[in-house]
Amino acid sequence: MNLLVKMNAPVTMSSQEIADLLEKRHDKVKQSIERLAERGIIQHPPMGEVKNHLGQTVEVYQIGKRDSYVIVAQLSPEFTARLVDRWQELEQTAASPRLLTTTETLIQMLQLQAEVERRQMEHEERLTVIDEKVDRIETAQTVMSACPSNAESITHLRERIGKMFGLSASTVDQVMRQSPYTPKPAGVVRNNHVDADNSTYTVWWKKDVTALFNRFADECKQLSGQFYTHPFVASRFKMALKD
Numbered sequence: 001m002n003l004l005v006k007m008n009a010p011v012t013m014s015s016q017e018i019a020d021l022l023e024k025r026h027d028k029v030k031q032s033i034e035r036l037a038e039r040g041i042i043q044h045p046p047m048g049e050v051k052n053h054l055g056q057t058v059e060v061y062q063i064g065k066r067d068s069y070v071i072v073a074q075l076s077p078e079f080t081a082r083l084v085d086r087w088q089e090l091e092q093t094a095a096s097p098r099l100l101t102t103t104e105t106l107i108q109m110l111q112l113q114a115e116v117e118r119r120q121m122e123h124e125e126r127l128t129v130i131d132e133k134v135d136r137i138e139t140a141q142t143v144m145s146a147c148p149s150n151a152e153s154i155t156h157l158r159e160r161i162g163k164m165f166g167l168s169a170s171t172v173d174q175v176m177r178q179s180p181y182t183p184k185p186a187g188v189v190r191n192n193h194v195d196a197d198n199s200t201y202t203v204w205w206k207k208d209v210t211a212l213f214n215r216f217a218d219e220c221k222q223l224s225g226q227f228y229t230h231p232f233v234a235s236r237f238k239m240a241l242k243d
Contacts, residue, residue: 047060
């Protein structure tokens with residue numbers, strides 16, 4: 001198992017060690033950590049390097065105590081006791097002046113779980129408000145019978161921009177919702193599918209959307225590799241620009 005313990009610094013646990021505790025593949029645990037961080041449920045952890053049992057260098061995330069409980073609660077809550085015991089070992093190694101008892105730690109874990117659920121509920125409520133605003137905009141616009149050839153729906157927009165910039169659908173959505181220079185919709189199109197029940201959907205001009213994401217990409221700050229940050233996106237994200 002891999003540890004990172006520094007004098008006068010917070011004690012952390014590596015993603016490899018969490019994977020070992022949960023008896024899961026390390027790459028799957030890292031993917032779960034990245035998804036939780038992208039949703040803002042945990043902080044984006046720093047990256048480090050350790051040697052595995054084969055002597056190979058492996059990149060790992062260094063996880064703080066609070067976020068480790070959130071990760072285990074999401075992946076395998078039945079292994080919480082293992083995590084509690086391991087943290088007590090780590091804190092003893094770091095000569096912590098006072099260690100929480102197992103009961104106190106479990107209470108803390110439950111409180112953190114409640115906080116995670118509260119954040120998720122608030123996130124869903126914000127999305128509902130946004131969707132309601134979009135619905136009002138759609139109602140106020142003239143409904144077109146077919147989508148213009150140089151316009152696109154959010155579904156096609158996500159796919160096209162995803163291929164151009166290597167952005168996930170969730171990152172594309174955040175830019176479209178939160179950027180102050182997001183283009184105005186080209187209009188609303190009636191869905192003529194037999195099962196659509198006369199519903200409508202919003203479309204945007206392709207050239208306006210492309211201009212938006214070109215500007216967005218220019219403003220992004222690279223952290224390392226394919227990871228970037230931008231003020232309009234809540235957490236770091238992956239982007240792979242094509243030559």
